[in-house]
Amino acid sequence: MKALVTTALDPLALELRSVPDPRPRPDEALVEVHATALNRADLLLAVRRPVGSPLGLDVVGTVLRPAPDGSGPPAGARVTGLASNNAWAELAAVRADRLAVIPDGVTDAHAATLPVAGLTALYALQKAGWLLGRHTLVTGASGGVGRLAVQLARAGGSEVTAWVGSAARGAGLADRGAKVVAGYDAPPTGPVDLLVDSVGGEVFAHGYRLLRPGGVAAVFGNTVRAELRLPADWGHARPGVRIEYLFLLDEVTRRDVPAGLALLLGLVASGTLVAEPGLLTTWADPRRAIAALYSREVNGKVVLSV
Ligand SMILES: NC(=O)c1ccc[n+]([C@@H]2O[C@H](COP(=O)([O-])OP(=O)(O)OC[C@H]3O[C@@H](n4cnc5c(N)ncnc54)[C@H](OP(=O)(O)O)[C@@H]3O)[C@@H](O)[C@H]2O)c1
Numbered sequence: 001m002k003a004l005v006t007t008a009l010d011p012l013a014l015e016l017r018s019v020p021d022p023r024p025r026p027d028e029a030l031v032e033v034h035a036t037a038l039n040r041a042d043l044l045l046a047v048r049r050p051v052g053s054p055l056g057l058d059v060v061g062t063v064l065r066p067a068p069d070g071s072g073p074p075a076g077a078r079v080t081g082l083a084s085n086n087a088w089a090e091l092a093a094v095r096a097d098r099l100a101v102i103p104d105g106v107t108d109a110h111a112a113t114l115p116v117a118g119l120t121a122l123y124a125l126q127k128a129g130w131l132l133g134r135h136t137l138v139t140g141a142s143g144g145v146g147r148l149a150v151q152l153a154r155a156g157g158s159e160v161t162a163w164v165g166s167a168a169r170g171a172g173l174a175d176r177g178a179k180v181v182a183g184y185d186a187p188p189t190g191p192v193d194l195l196v197d198s199v200g201g202e203v204f205a206h207g208y209r210l211l212r213p214g215g216v217a218a219v220f221g222n223t224v225r226a227e228l229r230l231p232a233d234w235g236h237a238r239p240g241v242r243i244e245y246l247f248l249l250d251e252v253t254r255r256d257v258p259a260g261l262a263l264l265l266g267l268v269a270s271g272t273l274v275a276e277p278g279l280l281t282t283w284a285d286p287r288r289a290i291a292a293l294y295s296r297e298v299n300g301k302v303v304l305s306v
Pocket residue numbers: 039040041116117120140141142143144145146163164165166169198199220221222223224246247248249293296300301
């Protein structure tokens with residue numbers, strides 16, 4: 001089969017190569033891959049893993065052979081899920097307990113936006129707790145996780161402020177439920193009950209200052225890769241504030257992943273969650289897709305058809 005593999009310690013140097021077919025374990029299904037998506041985590045791994053390594057977390061496809069232990073979706077099911085850095089391939093062995101069946105009406109491209117980004121947004125909001133009647137600030141709201149977090153927070157009954165780089169990056173977010181779409185030139189005002197942050201640096205510091213006593217900062221990224229700073233009165237001015245960090249690949253070890261995916265897929269099927277890809281292209285040209293992600297041109301996820 002063909003797979004996109006690393007050819008140097010450079011994410012732009014991925015290449016389609018012939019590699020041996022996967023040999024699933026007893027708890028893994030063999031999936032014929034139709035689509036996948038790009039995540040910053042994939043690209044971070046691409047500069048750390050040896051040459052020839054497979055990559056890819058988001059998987060959409062058809063089950064060719066169900067898991068030999070009988071668990072998970074049956075043969076022929078159209079599924080999406082979380083692969084183990086092996087989704088950028090024609091065939092992938094995927095843990096059956098990381099897959100969910102895609103309902104009719106949800107396209108492969110829509111489904112491909114959900115596993116990493118959707119579960120991250122969902123679990124981050126769940127860590128924050130009660131959403132109804134609360135005010136949530138989502139940073140990096142133009143991105144793959146951010147656009148879904150805005151909509152899920154709104155669906156949970158929260159008033160939402162989306163923080164993005166520019167008006168163009170915020171396009172469509174008001175229609176998706178953001179009451180305020182703020183830019184870096186005019187930062188959001190508070191108070192807020194919940195900060196959902198993945199940008200880090202000064203963006204995190206500003207958002208933290210807006211938290212009410214008892215509020216929650218749900219953090220899952222530091223895209224700017226800067227030290228996080230808390231204000232001098234970080235504690236006594238905000239009694240009861242919690243900072244929660246979510247690491248998806250750790251979180252899923254304690255979660256019912258198929259149930260989380262089924263919830264997200266159901267919300268997409270009902271029109272409550274709009275999960276359109278910001279860039280839909282083919283895996284044959286990963287360089288263009290990766291460059292678009294890095295240059296902050298993509299509103300939402302980059303989806304690759306396989
Ligand atoms: N902990 C976990 O398990 C986990 C899971 C998923 C994602 N993540 C991390 O969470 C972050 C968001 O993920 P994502 O998939 O939503 O990424 P994404 O689609 O690339 O979105 C990142 C957003 O951050 C904003 N941003 C602000 N400063 C930036 C900068 N200096 N460089 C690039 N972007 C900048 C961009 O919005 P503007 O251009 O509008 O400013 C962009 O939309 C990433 O760092 C990712 O690695 C972590």
